[in-house]
Amino acid sequence: MTGEGPAVAIVGGSLGGLISALVLRDAGSQVHVLERSRAPLEGRGAGIVLHPVTVRYLEAKSAFDVDRVAAPAGVLRYLTRAGGVLLEEEIRYLFTSYGTLYAALLERLEPDRYHLGSTCVALDQNPDRVVVRLADGRAPSFDLVVGADGVHSTVRHLLFPEIAPTYAGYVGWRGTFPEVGMPPLAATALAGALTYFVAPGTHALSYPIPAPAGPGVHTNWVWYRNVDPRALEDLMTDGDGVRHDLSMPAGAVRREHVDALRAAARTELPPPLAELVEASPEPFVQVIVDIGVPRMAVGRVCLVGDAAFALRPHIAAGTAKAAADAHALGEAIVSANGDVPRAIAAWEPRQLRLGRAALERARRVGDRVQVQGTYRPGDPEMAFGLFAPGDQNFPHKGADRTRSW
Numbered sequence: 001m002t003g004e005g006p007a008v009a010i011v012g013g014s015l016g017g018l019i020s021a022l023v024l025r026d027a028g029s030q031v032h033v034l035e036r037s038r039a040p041l042e043g044r045g046a047g048i049v050l051h052p053v054t055v056r057y058l059e060a061k062s063a064f065d066v067d068r069v070a071a072p073a074g075v076l077r078y079l080t081r082a083g084g085v086l087l088e089e090e091i092r093y094l095f096t097s098y099g100t101l102y103a104a105l106l107e108r109l110e111p112d113r114y115h116l117g118s119t120c121v122a123l124d125q126n127p128d129r130v131v132v133r134l135a136d137g138r139a140p141s142f143d144l145v146v147g148a149d150g151v152h153s154t155v156r157h158l159l160f161p162e163i164a165p166t167y168a169g170y171v172g173w174r175g176t177f178p179e180v181g182m183p184p185l186a187a188t189a190l191a192g193a194l195t196y197f198v199a200p201g202t203h204a205l206s207y208p209i210p211a212p213a214g215p216g217v218h219t220n221w222v223w224y225r226n227v228d229p230r231a232l233e234d235l236m237t238d239g240d241g242v243r244h245d246l247s248m249p250a251g252a253v254r255r256e257h258v259d260a261l262r263a264a265a266r267t268e269l270p271p272p273l274a275e276l277v278e279a280s281p282e283p284f285v286q287v288i289v290d291i292g293v294p295r296m297a298v299g300r301v302c303l304v305g306d307a308a309f310a311l312r313p314h315i316a317a318g319t320a321k322a323a324a325d326a327h328a329l330g331e332a333i334v335s336a337n338g339d340v341p342r343a344i345a346a347w348e349p350r351q352l353r354l355g356r357a358a359l360e361r362a363r364r365v366g367d368r369v370q371v372q373g374t375y376r377p378g379d380p381e382m383a384f385g386l387f388a389p390g391d392q393n394f395p396h397k398g399a400d401r402t403r404s405w
Contacts, residue, residue: 005029005338009132009142011120012149014041015098016305016322018105020148021113022057023330028338029144033109034118034132036149040106042099046174046284047209047220049316049384050094051392053323058104069104070094071208071217075193078377083189083270087377092393093194093384095220097209101319120154123301130300144340145301146329148322151246151291153307159298165246165289168312168363170226170370171235172288173261175250175280176218178211183279189272190219197270200373201226204273221276222313223261223269224288224370235285246289250282258283288312288366292359296325296352297344304329309355311362314369317386321358324386325351358386 005028010017013035025031035041048054050070058064073093078086106114122133129141147155156163179191189195194207206221227235236244238252265277277283291310296303305322329347336343365382369375375382383389 006143006333006340007141008032008144008146009034009130009140010146010148011132011155012147012153012307013037013114013116014148014150015101015105015319016150016307016326017146017148018102018109019057019323020146020304020326020329021109022061022105023326024146024333025109025113026061027330027334029333031113032140032142033114034120034134035114035116036119036154038117040102040116042102042212046098046176047207047222048096048098048101048319049207049392050096051317051320051323051386053327053386054101054320056323056327058108062108064104066094069096069100069210071096071210073192073194073207077189077193077195079189079195079197079270079272081197081199081270083185083272089378091194093207095207095209097212097218097220099212100210120149123155123158125299125301127299143300144344147301147303147307148305148326150306151289151310153303155301156291156293156303156307159295159301159303160293163291163293165287165291165310167229167232168288168290168366168370170224170288171232172286172313173223173225173277173283174221174286175277175283176209176212176220177276177280179208179217179219182219183275185272186219186275186279189270190276195273196377197273198369198375198377199268201370202268203369203375204269206273206276219276221273221280223265223273223277225264226370232287236287246287248285250284253283253285286313290359290363292356295348296355297348300340300344302329302344302348304351308351309359311358312366313362314365314382315358315362315386315389316384316392317358317362320386320392321355324354354387361389 008029010033013033021031076091077088119135124131130145131141197204204223209220265274304325332343332347385391
């Protein structure tokens with residue numbers, strides 16, 4: 001691409017927005033990130049399964065060691081209800097925390113390109129430009145607007161107001177606990193492993209992630225539980241009577257719900273996972289939904305990541321999908337020599353196919369493991385992956401071995 005590249009607004013400054021900004025900046029675009037939050041986002045989210053595409057930018061553009069942002073799991077283990085080992089196999093999975101990856105990406109973007117407190121409320125576009133109207137009255141214009149504003153996407157709502165999340169019928173309870181000081185059963189059975197427990201109508205997993213601040217490793221856990229829509233209303237209402245939409249942050253869940261969760265863990269989970277749930281101080285809740293759009297672009301406005309397709313977590317590909325969308329968009333802009341309409345026309349069909357396929361596989365895996373009860377430990381179709389099951393596995397030395405009991 002020659003000359004000055006297109007002016008691009010990235011609406012949303014989370015992981016997908018940062019990767020989009022870095023990729024497009026390096027492709028020659030004049031990039032600005034518009035983030036509605038007034039403070040940086042370090043403390044948000046929990047554990048993330050790393051895929052090669054997620055860290056592709058970091059590894060390609062700098063002398064970056066992925067182990068700086070990752071905690072490895074060398075074993076995939078399935079537990080019985082009594083806590084015994086049902087199946088175990090060697091893996092090479094890498095996990096990170098939201099805050100760790102966010103910080104690594106943010107430090108690579110110039111501060112004057114990242115604008116906090118910038119809330120998009122409307123878009124006006126013509127064949128040549130897009131005006132982004134902000135809540136404070138500003139109205140900058142750009143050649144391209146990228147909606148990277150996640151599951152609650154304003155840009156998606158402006159393009160497709162009829163699209164709404166579809167509740168999957170269950171929630172994910174989440175929490176973390178430092179590996180140092182972890183209860184004894186949990187420390188023995190869970191440390192350094194990706195651990196699953198699957199039973200009719202429920203499943204839980206745990207895996208290591210980097211500590212949110214400083215050295216060390218935490219164990220991140222997720223427990224999926226079916227919740228009737230009427231009960232969901234009560235669960236997602238905090239102690240101040242505020243109804244939360246798709247997530248309830250740590251510390252906001254009412255005490256009676258946390259107490260009920262811990263009591264259920266003692267009777268429904270294997271002892272190591274029950275110990276971990278009971279020890280974690282502030283569990284939080286994510287409502288599991290499906291979201292998919294009919295198009296990923298309208299004119300000079302496009303959607304990436306969860307703004308276009310919000311996937312159930314079971315294939316662990318949400319952040320990877322955002323990264324794949326961003327890299328493909330950067331390549332399309334370079335190939336089109338900065339011609340935005342031509343770039344979008346080349347980019348959209350492939351990313352639509354990827355998004356639809358990932359959404360369908362995440363839905364299918366979730367239904368099998370949580371609703372239908374047809375999941376079988378070790379089934380390769382159920383493995384994490386974006387482009388195909390198992391494609392997030394990082395290369396490692398040594399032969400794979402599987403042991404069953």
